[in-house]
Amino acid sequence: xxxxxxxxxxxxxxxxxxxxxxxxxxxxxxxxxxxxxxxxxxxxxxxxxxxxxxxxxxxxxxxxxxxxxxxxxxxxxxxxxxxxxxxxxxxxxxxxxxxxxxxxxxxxxxxxxxxxxxxxxxxxxxxxxxxxxxxxxxxxxxxxxxxxxxxxxxx
Amino acid sequence: xxxxxxxxxxxxxxxxxxxxxxxxxxxxxxxxxxxxxxxxxxxxxxxxxxxxxxxxxxxxxxxxxxxxxxxxxx
Numbered sequence: 002x003x004x005x006x007x008x009x010x011x012x013x014x015x016x017x018x019x020x021x022x023x024x025x026x027x028x029x030x031x032x033x034x035x036x037x038x039x040x041x042x043x044x045x046x047x048x049x050x051x052x053x054x055x056x057x058x059x060x061x062x063x064x065x066x067x068x069x070x071x072x073x074x075x076x077x078x079x080x081x082x083x084x085x086x087x088x089x090x091x092x093x094x095x096x097x098x099x100x101x102x103x104x105x106x107x108x109x110x111x112x113x114x115x116x117x118x119x120x121x122x123x124x125x126x127x128x129x130x131x132x133x134x135x136x137x138x139x140x141x142x143x144x145x146x147x148x149x150x151x152x153x154x155x156x
Numbered sequence: 157x158x159x160x161x162x163x164x165x166x167x168x169x170x171x172x173x174x175x176x177x178x179x180x181x182x183x184x185x186x187x188x189x190x191x192x193x194x195x196x197x198x199x200x201x202x203x204x205x206x207x208x209x210x211x212x213x214x215x216x217x218x219x220x221x222x223x224x225x226x227x228x229x230x
Contacts, residue, residue: 052224072223080216084193087209088201094194097217098187102224104217117224121184 031112031138036063039138043114046130049122051102055138056113063112077115080106096124107131110139189214 031039036055044050044066054065054073065073084092084106095106098120105127106115114131191203191213203210 051221051226067223067225069223073220076216076219076223080213080220083209083212083216087193087203087213088195090195092193093196095192095213096194097189097191097213099189099214099217099221101218102221104220115220117221121187 029139029141030057031063033063035138039134040064040066043116043130043134047116047118047122047127049118049127051117051119053114053116055135056115058111060113073115077106077113080104080115081108081113094128096128105131107135109135112139191217 036057040053040055043053052066054070054077055063056074056077057063060074060078062070062074064070067073080095080097081092084095091108093108095104097104100120102120103118103122103124104115105118105124106113107128109132112135114135116127116131118127189205191205191210192200193203193213194200203213205211205214
């Protein structure tokens with residue numbers, strides 16, 4: 002019990018310093034073309050994916066699937082707002098599994114990605130792919146190329 | 157006469173595959189909707205569907221599922 006309390010206390014103290022790390026903010030805001038290329042690659046990599054979007058630092062939609070890509074922005078913002086408000090702390094990842102499908106949302110390197118998949122998608126792989134896509138997209142020399150830390154070799 | 161070695165191997169593989177399939181079936185049957193939030197430093201928290209925050213998360217997720225629409229890939 003004491004160990005748990007110490008870990009929790011340490012986590013509270015270090016939150017501030019970790020949020021100052023360079024990883025918390027995008028080095029460059031990626032272009033819409035590179036975001037679309039990254040989204041296309043993410044879609045190809047994930048057979049369970051129904052739709053997805055990549056959001057910029059201000060919550061603007063850089064790339065999104067479907068007929069109304071701009072809707073991703075407001076609905077993803079609503080999801081993050083609810084998630085942040087749940088415990089009063091900013092979340093890194095969200096996973097909501099419903100009867101109709103699964104929703105994943107990830108914040109990384111100042112960007113955000115939201116995906117909707119069929120039920121029973123492998124959560125850890127999905128979150129890993131989303132994180133690596135965002136990290137690659139935020140790197141200054143990405144130019145929208147395929148993420149290097151990917152599972153491409155697996156298929 | 158003892159079975160051929162490759163048959164033993166095949167049998168073993170198919171037993172493992174059967175076990176894996178049964179595990180996945182049980183997982184599908186037993187799995188209920190859930191909302192899980194992940195925080196920095198590896199901490200995560202589950203929110204029940206009947207809690208206030210859980211219900212709000214499900215509503216927000218439902219809107220995103222609506223935006224994604226039906227499956228487009230073949």
